[in-house]
Amino acid sequence: MKIRSIIFYLVLMILPMGLKAQSPALIASVYQDENITVRAGIVDVENRIIKFGDLLPMVIEIEYDASAVRLPEIGPEFFTQAWPEEMGAYLLETTSSSTSSASLTTSTNYYNFQILACPEGEVLCKGSRNYDLPEFTLEYSSIDGAGNDVASESIQFRPWPTNLLIASAIPLGEEGELNSFATYFPTGAYPNPLTGQDLRQSFTSMIAGGLIFLLGGILMSPFSFFKRKSLAEKSNKRWEEVLSTLKSGEIQNEKQFLDSFRKCLVWYCVDELKVDPFYWLKHEEEVMSDDHKGTGDLAGYRELFIDVLQSPSDKNDELLGRFTTLISS
Numbered sequence: 001m002k003i004r005s006i007i008f009y010l011v012l013m014i015l016p017m018g019l020k021a022q023s024p025a026l027i028a029s030v031y032q033d034e035n036i037t038v039r040a041g042i043v044d045v046e047n048r049i050i051k052f053g054d055l056l057p058m059v060i061e062i063e064y065d066a067s068a069v070r071l072p073e074i075g076p077e078f079f080t081q082a083w084p085e086e087m088g089a090y091l092l093e094t095t096s097s098s099t100s101s102a103s104l105t106t107s108t109n110y111y112n113f114q115i116l117a118c119p120e121g122e123v124l125c126k127g128s129r130n131y132d133l134p135e136f137t138l139e140y141s142s143i144d145g146a147g148n149d150v151a152s153e154s155i156q157f158r159p160w161p162t163n164l165l166i167a168s169a170i171p172l173g174e175e176g177e178l179n180s181f182a183t184y185f186p187t188g189a190y191p192n193p194l195t196g197q198d199l200r201q202s203f204t205s206m207i208a209g210g211l212i213f214l215l216g217g218i219l220m221s222p223f224s225f226f227k228r229k230s231l232a233e234k235s236n237k238r239w240e241e242v243l244s245t246l247k248s249g250e251i252q253n254e255k256q257f258l259d260s261f262r263k264c265l266v267w268y269c270v271d272e273l274k275v276d277p278f279y280w281l282k283h284e285e286e287v288m289s290d291d292h293k294g295t296g297d298l299a300g301y302r303e304l305f306i307d308v309l310q311s312p313s314d315k316n317d318e319l320l321g322r323f324t325t326l327i328s329s
Helices: 002-026 076-082 204-220 222-233 238-248 254-273 277-281 296-309 316-328
Strands: 029-032 036-042 055-064 089-100 105-115 129-132 136-143 149-157 163-167
Touching (some): 036 136, 055 136, 076 089, 076 105, 238 316, 254 277, 254 296, 254 316, 277 296, 296 316
Antiparallel strands (some): 036 055, 136 149
16 A cells, blocks of 8 residues: 555655646647637647546646736645535645746646546446536636735636546446446455466376265274254354354454445345345436345335445444344344
8 A cells, every 4th residue: 555655745745846847738728818728738638548547637727918917826726626525526636836937937746636427416426427627717816016906807618528438347238227236246256266277187096086086985984974054054154154254353443344334235245135235326217126125124224234335434343233233133
């Protein structure tokens, strides 16, 4: 994780240098008048498929006549006010720089962000997602020759491209719906079994010797054989093992606890209730089975599943208590 973090910050440091050198060619001009020119766009999106959660760099370059315009400081709120998290965009990093020449001043601002939510604040969105880039509003002051404010000005612009298509990171059904849990995790979230090498040769003597050895062991110790079988049948289920760890108090880190609790709850629903809890995130009209709607006896499990997906703080004991009450009733 440390190496990934170092690489991420190195990219953030190098990216502005490369973009600044090529900004006129790479960034589209989205507004211009006699005093100010704005170039704005998301870089390097033309020839690649954008996936949910990809890092996206936006550049906003403002070139203006400092003798006629006073520009306020451009910070992270300039991005978040136009494109808030409720609309899908999560801002990660902001850097700004300013350069001046004999007649013009250039303010260059870099916004690294991710698309992590559905467009237009929707809770559920199927398949690929279309995002219309919002309109940014830039307010500045016109000044006279003595540097006094004359009037407040406001301009609007929309970065290029004006629309983003975000592809789904996982395969979906024919109608754009999520498939069952078993489709994505055929081994129930366990690792896939190791493949062996098929040697098509005759080992008759070895097989015969092995059978004799096995039968001899069973005949010599029949009670131990049945005892081992009995112990295997009484072994804990996968969700029970995780629940035991949660109850023991071994997991102190809240994020690790919630991750293990989610795993325990999903496994219980799949193994004991025979229902995929991820169906409960769909709109009710999308599912036909009552079990998949999470109603009736499953209502408590559905409510708990949705609550734990929100990663609540300081609720570990409460969540654990609700789960143990449900499975004991």
